[in-house]
Amino acid sequence: MPQYTAPLRDMRFVMFELLNAQDELKALPPYAELDVETIDAVLEEGARFASQVIQPLNQVGDREGCTYHGDGVVTAPTGFKEAYAQFMENGWPSLACDPDFGGQGLPTIVNNRLYEMWNSANQAWLMYPGLSHSAYECLHAFGTDEQKQVYLTRIVSGQWTGTMCLTEPHCGTDLGILKTKAEPHPDGGFALSGTKIFISAGEHDLAENILHLVLARLPDAPAGTKGISLFLVPKFIPDANGNVGERNTIQAGSIEHKMGINGNATCVINMDAARGWLIGEPNKGLAAMFVMMNSARLGVGMQSLGLAEAAHQNAVAYAKDRLQGRVPTGAAQPEKAADPIIVHPDVRRMLLTSRAYTEGGRAFTTWTALLIDREHSHPDPAVREDADELMALLTPVVKAFITDNSFETTNLCLQVYGGHGYINEWGMDQFVRDARINMIYEGTNGIQALDLLGRKVLMDGGKKFGRFARLIEGFLKDNAARADLAEFTGPLGKLLADTAALTAELGAKAKADPNEVGAASVPYLRIVGHLTYAWLWARMAAIAIDKADEDFYAAKLATARFYYAWLLPETAHQFRAARAGASSLMSLDAALF
């Protein structure tokens, strides 16, 4: 059975040495008094919850799955409900929520590290409270005062959970064609009818009520995405005191049997004139839902980061423990029948790949969490705007780059186990199967790439990309005199220049043929992802190189060098693919496929 220990040392390195979060947070009024000791204490407590409460349920959830009992009743796997009760009791749901609604007001950067740990421990379980937190963000931004009082406070306490109801049998990516209808209800609000599918945490026994955030069309709505409104449709309609009242006519019709995340109930949700209330303005539901969606996309990146870390830890332990073969340079442990497999160069290649991507992903997501805190709380509007623009640019990169990398690395970690990796008992295949969904939901990785290149980079003529490029230029300038960093700053500077040139080139090509964007987008996202990691690894190397006589920093420096030698060169492939052009994809008639 896999084990998990939260990587607190590396989390502290990223927060306090790499990002200087302790000082950054002091500049944000809500966190001016927050000290490092408090952050440490919260993370340690969260780490215990991860390892002791939810990690032991991870394989249970995978094996047992959820159960549909008929008539809309679904139960989560053994132990999930009790773990959720403990989660609520510990006050975790309210941690990063607004104190006006019962929250504890901790910054995103702290919540983010907790989510990494909990995803390492049990992604399927964490999706129940995780989706609630996305619903929190949406209601917090768009709910009426009354909605906030009744619903938001109960989401904050964890008493009620949330869902996102977008997909229908005939539409996923293309929400413009969704059919669910909302008609005015004589007693107020609306009556919603239709079927939603793939609703994660759509029904379960963990909480007393579930708030479904549902996209639907009003009777007079225009066609397409401009005719979509967002509704709050509770499982139980709150009574006059806001307590659980009448059962609403929204219910789970069945649950899906899936490749992974079996512990989370993926439901078909049927609405038969279910009572619902508008959130935000009519026909502007997609914009409101995107607040939730952006939060969820970052959450998906964290899911994959968590899985990659957990798989990595177990693969390292196995590679140190499993005795098999010797390297030609001589026996490492001649007294034993064979050496631990970590002596083999190719086993190290697999472990260093997962390490470089995982630690890179941790640096990336911790930095973006800090950007979110700045975006929400910095007193200077220019700083807020800057953070907002960077987050808009990087959200698809967090989602797609991390989930693609983690699928690769969970597979490499499985491979380290040889045949044992394929056997359920060892738990490695669950990491792979769970990680697979993250490349699909909340917008497939192909859609993320289109969003990055088409919308985020080209629609403002490269301005957002320019902001990001200036950060990297600043680092290069600051370190121009450091010959000891040239092995990093040299390739980083070249990659930045090459990426800027490619961006300009694709912008010009897109004007002639809009299909050029769709053709180049996936390789382009890989390039921007590597640009980000190359920058972060160079910054981490700059710290580590001065302290390389200490073990932690020696390992950090070796991993940075590995990243530059083995993984960054993927860009040599992706630049060629990004320049292959739309005709290489579009020339073949669809009938000839």
Place this chain on the structure above:
Amino acid sequence: MPQYTAPLRDMRFVMFELLNAQDELKALPPYAELDVETIDAVLEEGARFASQVIQPLNQVGDREGCTYHGDGVVTAPTGFKEAYAQFMENGWPSLACDPDFGGQGLPTIVNNRLYEMWNSANQAWLMYPGLSHSAYECLHAFGTDEQKQVYLTRIVSGQWTGTMCLTEPHCGTDLGILKTKAEPHPDGGFALSGTKIFISAGEHDLAENILHLVLARLPDAPAGTKGISLFLVPKFIPDANGNVGERNTIQAGSIEHKMGINGNATCVINMDAARGWLIGEPNKGLAAMFVMMNSARLGVGMQSLGLAEAAHQNAVAYAKDRLQGRVPTGAAQPEKAADPIIVHPDVRRMLLTSRAYTEGGRAFTTWTALLIDREHSHPDPAVREDADELMALLTPVVKAFITDNSFETTNLCLQVYGGHGYINEWGMDQFVRDARINMIYEGTNGIQALDLLGRKVLMDGGKKFGRFARLIEGFLKDNAARADLAEFTGPLGKLLADTAALTAELGAKAKADPNEVGAASVPYLRIVGHLTYAWLWARMAAIAIDKADEDFYAAKLATARFYYAWLLPETAHQFRAARAGASSLMSLDAALF
């Protein structure tokens, strides 16, 4: 539920247009009379068996798995036994076997295409007869006349099936440390005791007897791989007439629960003084087993090729059927709410990737099958030696390059389905889960890469690689004047020269530090794989470019161009990785991982 139609048109193209197999076979005495019509008829019959008999059982096998009933009794999923009976009745087991033992004497090239089809239809089912065929090769090469009479004839008829028993709980890759003991039995032969794990098709209800080929140590055996002998250990000991007799003390202790290939029983096999008979010479068991192993490695490549083709067909059908979104260049089907997703460049990227790798893999494995036929049957010893040397070089490439590519492409095909790809019902996740084992068993892909670079390329100073290089040079020379092929021959010539230079460079580095081989081996195998596909795609393009007004050839040419533009540039990454050097992997102390 997935569908499958055997790609007979492409198989004919590869056999008869690309490889000119009809004339090649005429030069081989056993096949001098074999005509194209007979081959076609056999393939068509095999295609029917694939689509109508075993494909409908593929999802059944995945869902149901095998059942362990206690006391060594295992049953395969519903329908597997009946399908096997039909397989025997149709005479398929004997198709490519020696007529001296009841075989029909058809060439490997034909059997190979049948195996592709049957793997597309149901890998887990095909492993039952597939392992028998590997056992056939081993017994045919090393069995005594009596063993051949009793066992081989019944393997040929399909009446009995075979297994390979190598792995033990503490040893997989490193067979040198295996512990199973064989002691002389007073009644003749040996008594074997020990435990084997991961034995595919190790116990089942398809055949009346199972012949286990078991690696074990004789009492006086030297340590390591030079003290391993090969034994035949039947489930039921044949009586004087060769019929099923007394139950032997070899039995399944349990079956594994796995990520995939659930329809095949992966067994723990316990031997308690089980009666066994030596195959070949004492202490030379590994060499004998490697006849079987090489056959199995090629078989694993075919498994993945089959899965990739099946996943591809279904993804194409889904992409033509699923309506979702429009491209910015305008509606393809304006009368509908949305266009089929095949209009999107990135969906085409995924489909063309799977097509280019799958058709490339078909060309590769059909050619290597023809090499095997030459190796076995060509009258000229020099031609046989040449084929043998090429097969030694390319066997690890067939195994690792195809299985890696197919894991990537089955995942891309799943991705085409979006969220539906993650739901068991659609069957796409089964292709991915089944494909995952192929990168592990019969020698992990890391071991294949070591075998290629360390053993096959460097141990003879590059002679085998030189034979292969000369084939490619020959093609380049023959087509030097064809300007219309320069888009292919240019990059192919450069890749060949670069690969030769890298090979020389790695040979020199390996002399200074043997870890350089382990460090560079995986990227090196990717490069040799691409060199092979680039050569085959250039040859296919050379045929197609002259007939590009016909649909089949237009698609072939477009796929060749896609391969050169999108996939071949991966070598730009792999050359850098291959040159990164052992120190980038070995410098970090194992304790710091």
